[in-house]
Amino acid sequence: MIYLDNAATTFPKPQIVTDTVLDYLTNCGASPGRGGYDSAMQSSEMLFECQENIASLLSLPTPERIVFTKNATEAINAAIFGIIKDGDEIIISSMEHNAVMRSAHECTKRGAKLKIAHANEKGKVSPESIEKLISDKTKLICVIHSSNVSGTINDIHSVARIAKKHNVYTLFDLSQSAGIIPINARDFDMLAFSGHKGLFGIMGTGCLYVREGINIKPLLYGGTGSYSESARMPDFFPDIFHAGTVNAPGIASLSEGVKFIMHEGVYEKEKEITRYMYDLLSEIPNIIIPGERDRTSAISVVLKGFDSVGIAEKLNSLGICVRAGLHCAPLAHRTLGTITTGTVRFSPGFFTEKSDVEFVVSSLKKIVEN
């Protein structure tokens, strides 16, 4: 099998990640913050260390403001519904995943106004186009750092500067960039990202980061293992967002995944294998590859005259795993001009070999030629 769907979830995981989950389930098993016995305390320490590791990777100043969610979608929901109120305006880019688009749309049913900043044909949204949409009612700007369709990398530092100038909060979706490209997120307001993609945790892990000083309402209410006698949710982090038992084995895997990234220096390999695949794919006649050459690892293609799902099915019969369709991002496909055709998305990862890429591209060529 050749796995090229790392934009959905990375596979394989580093061996240490798999071993850690097994070890946690075999030798620890306790719920963090739910007792004073040794394994419960070890579990709490593990969760704390995971926050520290993520903060180190992304240069975040306050590790305790990183909370664990079940995925990036939950983190995005928590941020949007925790901030937006009736009468507020929310600006999103036209490259957003449905996690943002549907949440923002739901806000409009609750009395908020949605504005969309249109990206160019490469999938890049200009900070200036966002600034033009800002009004005195704008509360939040949501921008995807790197597109899950085209891999286009947006200039979120400029967006953050503009938002700060207008006293507007930002939420950046790092699902396709965290662990894939270096990020200094020190000055950002809110971040949402998956734990199971570039960060190599297992599925069921995600994170929300909320800068100190931002008041936000929790998405869920319930037991946190702290202030148990009070009927109110704790107002401090991370407990404010940790209602109910957290995915401790998953968080343990995420912690090891992040350490793996920091120790192995994965960025160059990811960049190299993506460029290699992009260049080989570019040589196929009648292929369209939306986006720029410099990108994260999502390479979506349209082959003129061929059905995207049909191509993916043929590749599957050869043991090649790719995803075809709209990738839960119809806004992005409209922007890129691929809404009617969909695309076949190839997303190599750290463990993809050049020989795998060569086999996949030659297979694709044969499908097209026949």
Added chain:
Amino acid sequence: MLATVASVNSANRLRTHLTNKYSISSRVIQTPSALTKEGCGYSVKFDDKYKQIVIKSASELRINVRAYFREEINNEDVKYIKE
């Protein structure tokens, strides 16, 4: 001595800071029920002589320590004296 804090996360932050910055050994424990009105709290347990450093560390980390309790042990009976 115990420094009682709101959450296990705060307790772990304080413990790590004491180790990394001041090489002081401490331990996170569940706060004895008698010492917490709010229920289910955690504390950092440390040697009495480090109290001023713990106060300074909590301030550096902006961790709200609810109270400090000194332990008095008579035979096997432990009494906590609020300071």
